[in-house]
Amino acid sequence: MEKAIKAVIEAETRGEHVTLWLSLPCTWGSSARSFGVNKNDYAGWSVKRRDIFGRLFPGALVLVHEVLSRGGGLVHGWPSFSYLNGLEAVQQFR
Numbered sequence: 001m002e003k004a005i006k007a008v009i010e011a012e013t014r015g016e017h018v019t020l021w022l023s024l025p026c027t028w029g030s031s032a033r034s035f036g037v038n039k040n041d042y043a044g045w046s047v048k049r050r051d052i053f054g055r056l057f058p059g060a061l062v063l064v065h066e067v068l069s070r071g072g073g074l075v076h077g078w079p080s081f082s083y084l085n086g087l088e089a090v091q092q093f094r
Contacts, residue, residue, distance in 0.1 A: 001059050008066050018072035022060055024053065057089060064093075 011018045064074055084090050 001062065004063055005066050008063075008070060008072065012070045012072075018067050018070070020064060020067045020072060020074050022064065022074065022076040024057060024060055024076070024078070053084065061089075061093060 008018050068074060082090075
């Protein structure tokens with residue numbers, strides 16, 4: 001995270017425009033997570049992916065704020081239907 005923020009700051013000092021591409025929640029929150037439901041460890045897979053999302057999302061928001069506060073842009077890939085849309089942190093972001 002420190003490297004990413006440092007790169008944003010350095011780009012700004014050089015007068016460069018930064019656009020952040022954010023692809024969260026990826027597969028875990030989309031309907032694609034239902035593929036392979038009949039596999040033995042689907043529940044374990046699902047819990048692990050939600051844990052990964054839970055660790056990545058707060059840091060992603062810090063980086064989003066850093067970029068936008070410096071006049072940069074944001075492009076994010078977010079499925080229109082996502083199981084994560086109900087999470088409070090996601091609702092605040094959207």
